Amino acid sequence: MENSEKKKPKLKMAVYWGAACGGCCVSVLDVHEKLFDITELADLVFWPIALDVKYDDVRAMPNGYIDVTLFNGAIRNSENQYMAMLLREKSKILVAYGSCAHLGGIPGLANFTNRDGIFERVYDTSESTVNPEKTRPQLKTQVPEGELHLPYFFDDVLALDQVVCVDYYVPGCPPQTERLVEVFMAIATGATLPSKKTVLGAWDKTQCDECIRTKTDKKTIKEFRRPYEIEDDGETCFLEQGVICMGPATRGGCGYRCIKGNAPCKGCYGPSPDISDPGAKMISSIGTMIDSNDPVEISEIVDQVADPAGTFYRFSLPGSIIRRKIL
Amino acid sequence: MEFQPTIISFLCNWCSYTGADLAGTSRMKYAPNIRIIRIMCSGRVDPTFVLKSFREGADGVLICGCHPGDCHYHEGNYKCLRRFKLLHKYIQQMGIHKDRLRLEWISASEGRQFADLVDNMTERLMELGPSPIKEIMEIA
Numbered sequence: 001m002e003n004s005e006k007k008k009p010k011l012k013m014a015v016y017w018g019a020a021c022g023g024c025c026v027s028v029l030d031v032h033e034k035l036f037d038i039t040e041l042a043d044l045v046f047w048p049i050a051l052d053v054k055y056d057d058v059r060a061m062p063n064g065y066i067d068v069t070l071f072n073g074a075i076r077n078s079e080n081q082y083m084a085m086l087l088r089e090k091s092k093i094l095v096a097y098g099s100c101a102h103l104g105g106i107p108g109l110a111n112f113t114n115r116d117g118i119f120e121r122v123y124d125t126s127e128s129t130v131n132p133e134k135t136r137p138q139l140k141t142q143v144p145e146g147e148l149h150l151p152y153f154f155d156d157v158l159a160l161d162q163v164v165c166v167d168y169y170v171p172g173c174p175p176q177t178e179r180l181v182e183v184f185m186a187i188a189t190g191a192t193l194p195s196k197k198t199v200l201g202a203w204d205k206t207q208c209d210e211c212i213r214t215k216t217d218k219k220t221i222k223e224f225r226r227p228y229e230i231e232d233d234g235e236t237c238f239l240e241q242g243v244i245c246m247g248p249a250t251r252g253g254c255g256y257r258c259i260k261g262n263a264p265c266k267g268c269y270g271p272s273p274d275i276s277d278p279g280a281k282m283i284s285s286i287g288t289m290i291d292s293n294d295p296v297e298i299s300e301i302v303d304q305v306a307d308p309a310g311t312f313y314r315f316s317l318p319g320s321i322i323r324r325k326i327l
Numbered sequence: 328m329e330f331q332p333t334i335i336s337f338l339c340n341w342c343s344y345t346g347a348d349l350a351g352t353s354r355m356k357y358a359p360n361i362r363i364i365r366i367m368c369s370g371r372v373d374p375t376f377v378l379k380s381f382r383e384g385a386d387g388v389l390i391c392g393c394h395p396g397d398c399h400y401h402e403g404n405y406k407c408l409r410r411f412k413l414l415h416k417y418i419q420q421m422g423i424h425k426d427r428l429r430l431e432w433i434s435a436s437e438g439r440q441f442a443d444l445v446d447n448m449t450e451r452l453m454e455l456g457p458s459p460i461k462e463i464m465e466i467a
């Protein structure tokens with residue numbers, strides 16, 4: 001037994017981040033003591049948040065050297081893009097890990113503007129900035145020690161599969177750690193994997209399908225309200241209380257983390273397989289619920305949805321049908 | 328050559344499609360820019376249809392249903408109206424001109440109104456020019 005285990009080569013695993021907040025890498029750390037089970041089966045060959053491995057070390061690896069790469073974060077600059085392509089080449093299985101790699105995530109909201117708009121805000125108009133010379137980041141800077149380089153910042157934020165071929169998706173902001181362990185164990189133990197391009201670690205059903213809150217069949221909305229404007233009883237469906245909840249358009253599998261915390265679903269797990277666009281689905285479901293047939297009153301009710309685009313596509317703008325604002 | 332817009336149109340089977348048919352059988356002349364898709368009820372128009380039409384190059388999208396109170400399925404056109412208002416708000420946030428998407432009621436006897444509506448929308452889209460959406464959505 002011991003001998004045969006020794007003979008089995010350990011998996012080589014990498015975790016990398018593109019345009020991300022770091023939360024996905026931390027969610028990997030959240031496996032806690034299970035990390036020992038993982039390191040028993042796998043060697044982490046590249047993981048900048050925890051290991052000091054350089055670009056050159058990755059470049060030196062033969063193609064297909066890494067068994068599994070968990071790539072988190074969206075693609076919004078030339079470094080993200082380069083690393084996505086490099087890791088694609090070096091990995092047998094490339095997983096888009098987390099909402100940003102899956103559909104663009106929170107950084108994807110930058111698709112409401114573009115590079116110039118973002119630079120102007122960040123380097124000129126933000127309240128804490130004083131920049132009369134209108135200094136902007138330079139791609140090259142000469143310092144006594146040599147030339148320094150910065151990546152080129154794109155106009156568009158892209159999901160990982162808009163740049164390279166992706167084998168699997170593990171959604172979530174961040175993905176629920178238990179799901180990661182399940183997926184990892186499946187890969188490590190050589191269980192037969194589902195067909196390529198599938199979403200792992202989430203259900204095909206929507207949040208609403210198995211939501212723990214009580215729902216009636218007669219869902220009607222006379223007034224949309226922000227969560228702070230209601231006195232939540234902790235039990236009734238948020239939509240029935242007039243609060244927008246992304247449940248109808250979102251995959252289950254997250255363990256109802258938000259709902260259990262008495263907050264409506266924000267949609268980080270992305271749309272379920274039969275939904276091609278989360279916003280279209282939300283417009284469709286909410287439209288059905290609006291309790292009025294009078295055009296004027298309908299307009300008034302619709303006006304209470306302050307920011308449909310930002311609400312319905314909070315985690316998925318780059319991956320949706322209209323993937324950016326027309327400027 | 329003058330720009331000719333393409334309008335994707337969803338007409339409900341019971342009133343609006345019959346209205347469009349009347350315009351045809353009465354030999355009314357109207358702009359040839361419309362591509363009609365017959366659906367059972369305006370309540371069947373999934374917002375995805377509209378977004379996909381734009382994404383794939385439509386310059387305008389026109390939804391037509393029975394007049395309020397006349398829907399063959401009682402409430403379909405009201406549902407459509409509510410979705411339309413929300414969708415209209417959303418597309419404007421995305422920088423799509425509001426006149427590129429319209430919802431109108433056309434009854435089975437309103438062939439003339441239908442022909443005028445198509446002419447009118449075509450004219451407006453000619454003013455707005457070609458829709459940039461398809462090109463912008465492409466990933467270089």
Ligand code: FES
Pocket residue numbers: 339340341342343367368369370391392393397398399400401403404
């Ligand atoms: S049947 Fe015409 S709108 Fe419903």
